[in-house]
Structures are given as C-alpha cells and as structure tokens.
Amino acid sequence: MNELSQLLAITFLGNSLLRWGLALFAFLVTFTLLPLLRGYIATLRKRHAGGKHATAVEGASLLADRTKRWFLWAVAFWFATVRVLGIPPRIELGINRLMIVMLALQVGIWLSAAVAFRLHRRRGESIDSDPTGALAIVNFVAAIVIWSLVTLVALDNLGVNVTALVAGLGIGGIAVALAVQTTLSNLLGSIAIALDKPFVVGDVITVDQDTGKVERIGIASTRIRSVNGEQIIVSNTDLLKARVRNFGRMYERRVLFTTGVVYTTPREVLQRIPGIIEAAVRAHEKARFERCHFLAYGDSALQFETVYFVLDADYLRYANIQQAINLRVLEEFERQGIELAYRTRVTLATSATADDEEDDGKSSSRS
Numbered sequence: 001m002n003e004l005s006q007l008l009a010i011t012f013l014g015n016s017l018l019r020w021g022l023a024l025f026a027f028l029v030t031f032t033l034l035p036l037l038r039g040y041i042a043t044l045r046k047r048h049a050g051g052k053h054a055t056a057v058e059g060a061s062l063l064a065d066r067t068k069r070w071f072l073w074a075v076a077f078w079f080a081t082v083r084v085l086g087i088p089p090r091i092e093l094g095i096n097r098l099m100i101v102m103l104a105l106q107v108g109i110w111l112s113a114a115v116a117f118r119l120h121r122r123r124g125e126s127i128d129s130d131p132t133g134a135l136a137i138v139n140f141v142a143a144i145v146i147w148s149l150v151t152l153v154a155l156d157n158l159g160v161n162v163t164a165l166v167a168g169l170g171i172g173g174i175a176v177a178l179a180v181q182t183t184l185s186n187l188l189g190s191i192a193i194a195l196d197k198p199f200v201v202g203d204v205i206t207v208d209q210d211t212g213k214v215e216r217i218g219i220a221s222t223r224i225r226s227v228n229g230e231q232i233i234v235s236n237t238d239l240l241k242a243r244v245r246n247f248g249r250m251y252e253r254r255v256l257f258t259t260g261v262v263y264t265t266p267r268e269v270l271q272r273i274p275g276i277i278e279a280a281v282r283a284h285e286k287a288r289f290e291r292c293h294f295l296a297y298g299d300s301a302l303q304f305e306t307v308y309f310v311l312d313a314d315y316l317r318y319a320n321i322q323q324a325i326n327l328r329v330l331e332e333f334e335r336q337g338i339e340l341a342y343r344t345r346v347t348l349a350t351s352a353t354a355d356d357e358e359d360d361g362k363s364s365s366r367s
Contacts, residue, residue, distance in 0.1 A: 027080035035072060037064075059117055066113040071106040074099060101154045108150035115142045138191050186220040189236030193217055203248025207234060250313040252288075255322065259329065260301025260341035269338060270294060273304055276336075280328040281308045284321050301341030 078099045081092075119139055194217070199205050204213050205224065212226040222239055224232040234242075259277065261270070274292040281289040290307040297303070310318045333340060 024080070027076045035069075059114065062113055062117050063110050066109050068106060068109065071102055074102045097157045100157045104150045104153040104157075108146050111146045112143055115139060115146070138194050141187075141191065186236045189240050190217060190219050192240060193222070193236060198244060199246045199248060203246055205247065206245040207232075207239065207242050247313065253310040253313060253315075253318050254307065255310060255318065256305065256307050257322070259304045259306065260298055261304070261333075262339045262341045263302060265302060265338060269336070270302065272336070273338070276332050277304065277306050277325075277329055280325045280332070281306070283328065284324065286311045286317060287321050287325075298341070300343050 078095060081095055116139055193199075199214055201214050201217065204211065207224070210224065210226060210232050212224040212232055214222060215225050215231070216223045217236075221233050221235050224234065226232050259273070261273065274294070277292045278289055281287050281292075288309040288311060290309060292304060292306040295303060295305040310321055312318070330340075332338075
C-alpha cells in the first residue's frame with residue numbers, strides 16, 4: 001500500500017500520477033458520454049416522428065448530427081486539463097482561448113443548420129429544390145452574417161483588436177452599400193418576398209395593369225408570363241411598392257351580371273324573372289346563388305342584377321358556368337315570351353309636332 005501511495009505521489013510536469021490518472025479518466029468519460037448523448041438525441045427523431053413535438057425533436061436531432069467529433073475531443077481535452085490538472089496560467093489561458101474559438105466554430109455550424117432547418121420547414125421542401133432560389137439567397141445571407149460574427153469572436157479571443165477592424169469594415173460597407181444601392185434594394189426585396197410570400201411561382205397576379213403567371217423570383221427581379229404571351233420583368237423593389245392582386249390565393253370567384261328586359265314587360269312577369277335566374281344558377285353544383293333583384297331603370301331596359309359565387313378559382317370553369325346560365329335564361333325567356341332589351345330610340349310625335357309638319361307640307365305645295 002505504501003509503495004502504491006508513493007507511486008501515485010510521483011509528480012510529472014507538476015502533477016502527480018494520481019491526478020494524471022484522474023485526467024485520463026475524465027477525458028475518456030467525457031469523450032464517451034458526449035457521443036452517446038448525441039446518438040441518443042439522434043434516435044429520438046424516429047420515436048417522435050409525426051408526434052406533437054416532432055418539429056422540436058427533429059431540430060434537436062439535426063443539431064446533434066451537426067456536432068463535430070473534433071469539438072467533442074476539444075471539450076474532453078479542456079475538461080481533463082483545465083478542470084482536473086494543474087497547469088501554468090499561460091498554458092491554461094491558451095487552452096481556454098483555443099476552446100472558445102472551437103466553440104465559436106461549432107456554434108456557427110449549429111446556427112447555419114438551424115437557419116437551414118427553419119427555411120426548410122417554412123418552404124415545405126428542401127432549399128436545394130427551391131425553384132425560385134429566393135430561400136437559397138436567405139440562407140446565403142444568413143450564413144454570411146453568422147460566419148462574420150464567428151470570425152470576429154475568434155479573432156477577438158486570439159488577441160486581435162476587432163474594434164478597429166469593425167470600424168474599418170463599417171466605413172467600407174457604407175461606401176459599397178451606396179455604390180450598389182439598387183442591387184441591395186432588390187436583394188432585400190427578394191428576401192422579403194421569400195419570407196413573407198405574398199405570391200409564389202405559379203400564382204397568377206396583377207401588377208398595375210399587367211396580369212400574368214409568376215415564372216421565377218430572382219435576386220433582382222421577378223419574371224411574369226403575361227396572358228398575352230410576352231414575359232414581363234419587374235424589379236423586386238418596384239414589385240413590393242406596387243399593389244399586387246394575387247388570383248392564386250382566390251378560393252372562390254364572385255360574379256355579378258345584369259339582365260335587361262323591355263319596358264313593356266308586365267309586372268307579374270317581372271316578379272317571375274328573379275326565380276328564373278336563380279334556378280339557372282342553382283342548377284350548377286360549383287355555383288352558390290347569392291341574390292337577384294330588379295334593381296334599376298336603365299335607359300332602354302328594366303335591369304335585374306344577379307350575384308353568385310363560383311366555388312373555384314379557375315377562370316375557365318367560371319366562363320363555362322356563366323355561358324350555361326346565359327343559355328338557360330335565354331331558353332326560359334323564349335319559352336315564356338319574355339323579351340330581352342336592346343338599345344332603342346323612341347320618338348313621340350305630339351299634336352303640335354303634327355301641325356308643324358302639316359304646315360311645312362302646305363308651304364311646299366304652294367311653292
């Protein structure tokens with residue numbers, strides 16, 4: 001026992017063999033437990049797939065997968081040396097700085113993975129398959145910001161004066177921003193479109209007087225295929241300033257149309273017309289009748305206003321339903337003898353007008 005105590009009391013580099021043994025044990029335990037913990041978190045993804053906390057578990061599992069082995073080695077080495085062994089202050093300071101740099105690198109990897117995961121969830125598909133490329137731009141810009149901060153933290157811990165560096169970069173950044181102000185504005189516009197998603201590729205939109213289908217959302221501009229066939233290119237900045245009507249988000253279409261009949265139509269027939277039009281609308285499964293009223297006295301017709309909804313955003317379906325309604329109303333009007341109005345001009349001759357015409361005739365005969 002005394003020999004063992006004496007053996008353990010032997011010092012090497014300022015630490016006894018016992019302390020070296022404890023440091024080795026701490027290193028092995030730390031390096032063993034951390035990978036086990038990482039593997040356990042990774043297995044939770046399969047257990048909670050589709051569950052209540054599936055998103056949180058999947059995010060934690062993703063971060064565990066992105067934890068690098070060199071970082072686990074660094075944590076185990078730091079714990080064994082700084083926390084167990086007695087080392088000179090200068091060496092301890094160097095190890096602490098190196099550990100902070102490695103921690104900053106690992107945090108950068110975690111944050112990059114978290115941003116990519118968030119964008120993946122927001123889009124509902126992989127960023128690599130993003131047809132617009134806008135989310136890839138967001139991911140790229142976020143990566144620049146994250147790794148710039150990581151670099152500044154690493155340089156600061158290595159003894160570099162980052163204050164002067166940041167000040168120089170700030171002045172240079174202002175100059176560059178002023179030089180490429182339009183490009184940056186369009187870039188931010190594409191990011192805003194990607195995050196807010198006022199429209200996506202495939203939506204039919206109207207911008208000012210132009211209507212078309214969105215084909216691509218780029219870094220500087222958005223390409224729209226007009227209904228006339230030509231491609232319209234609008235800068236993202238101008239697009240965000242404009243009032244955009246998105247027909248792609250329309251779930252149903254409101255339709256208003258008027259029907260005019262002649263003024264000589266009897267009152268009892270006028271009372272039947274709303275029912276005729278209502279029956280024509282309700283004959284279609286994809287149409288929801290709203291109202292039909294004798295609403296106005298027109299210049300040449302008694303006007304009935306009808307409102308109904310097409311339970312589909314497809315324009316072709318609306319056109320087919322409206323055509324069928326028009327044909328059925330026309331057929332029913334013909335069957336019941338109801339006359340549709342057309343623009344007419346009626347001249348009424350009074351007695352004074354007749355006398356003037358007779359005098360004009362006599363004057364002509366005497367001459």
